[in-house]
Amino acid sequence: MKSKKTKQINQIKKSTDVCFNIIFLLLSLICILPVVFVFSISISSENSIQKYGYQIIPTEMSSAAYQFLWNEKGTILHALFISVLVTALGIVISVLLTTTMGYVLSRPNYALKEVYTWLVFIPMIFNGGMLAGYVVNANILHLRDTIWALILPLAVSSFNVVICKTFFKTTIPDSIVESAKMDGASQLRIFFQIILPISKPILATIGLFAAFGYWNDWFQASLYISDKNLQSLQSLLNNIQSNIEYLANNPYGGLSMQQYKASMPTESVRMAIAIVIIVPIACVYPFFQKYFISGLTIGSVKG
Structure with missing residues (x-):
């Protein structure tokens, strides 16, 4: 009843x-x-955009924007390789550091838990600023013009550490950890062989957050990278867009520059750049959706 x-x-x-x-x-x-x-x-022609404005159904279709990017395929493919490499390494490092920090803070018997909790929490509210970060990364750690300048500054997020801490605290029973300790397992063995295999939702969630952060980032490259061989895809496409805007806003350029500008799509190229950036990460998301949703419901009330 x-x-x-x-x-x-x-x-x-x-x-x-x-x-x-x-x-x-x-x-x-x-x-x-x-x-x-x-x-x-x-996929709209430049003339139709200038005449009719932006339209969801193009009046006149054109592949000029993608042909323009295709002409730069050598440089774009190299930048794509850098972005994929940075994203892959960044995901591994970010997941490893974030989950280990979250697991340590979730242990009730950890002596310095309160101190490190505050050290993790404070950067969520306050940070040292861009200048301090630049001095540390460029002058102290000497990361300038290295691939690590694109990876290490984004490796750990306080928000992600708190998510991991909540997951391990509410999902992993203390009895599992205590049983493993009684069997003589070390903390590293407990973490890598017991905790991580049953923590797929949080791994997928943190990995996806990291993937979004690394894939969409262009600011780190603008700060620390002057070597063209280390430019990421987002940084390269941002430079292309900036050059297009320069040509569009500089009517006093030389004749050859103006001829190049007249033959080059501007608005459609900007949108094509956005599509090139969106498509790869959008194709990855469905594979992690199941675990991502599970990770976002951490700490929810169960009925």
Whole structure:
């Protein structure tokens, strides 16, 4: 009788279910339509953009923007390799550092837990600023013009450490750790052979956060990288866009520059650059969606 009553209370009305579906459909369209709109502009001709403005259905289609990027394929492919390398190494380092810190802070018997919790929490509210970070990374650690300048400054996030701490504290039973200790296992063995194999949701969540951060970052390259061979894809495409804006806003350039500007798409190239950046990371997300959703519900109340 009680279970039947509870089932009736928890049951969702059909009208409510329909409303939820409509709301989620609208939210999905809000997320998808901007990408479709950007792609439509990227395949629009420059003349139609100047004449009719941005349109979700192009009046005149053109592949000039992608042909322009294709002409730079050698440089773009090398920059893509740098971005993939930085993202792959960054994910491994970020997940390793973040999960180990979160696990240590989640242990109730750790003597310095309160001190390190504050050391992790304070940078979430305050930071040393860009100048202090630059001095440390460039002058003290000598990371300038090295691939580590694109990886190490973004390796650890206080927010991610707190997520890991909450996950390990609420999900991993203390009895598992204590049983392993009684069997003579060291802390490293417990962490790598027992804790990590049952922590796939948090690994996927932190890995996806790190992937987004590394893949979309161009600012670190603008600060620390002057070697063209170490430019990431985002940094390279940002430089291309900046050069396009320079040509578009410099009517007093030389004749050859103006001829190059007249034959080069501007608005459509900007949108094509956005599509080139979005597509690779969008293709990765579905493979981690299951674990990502599980990781985001850490700490939620269970019924």
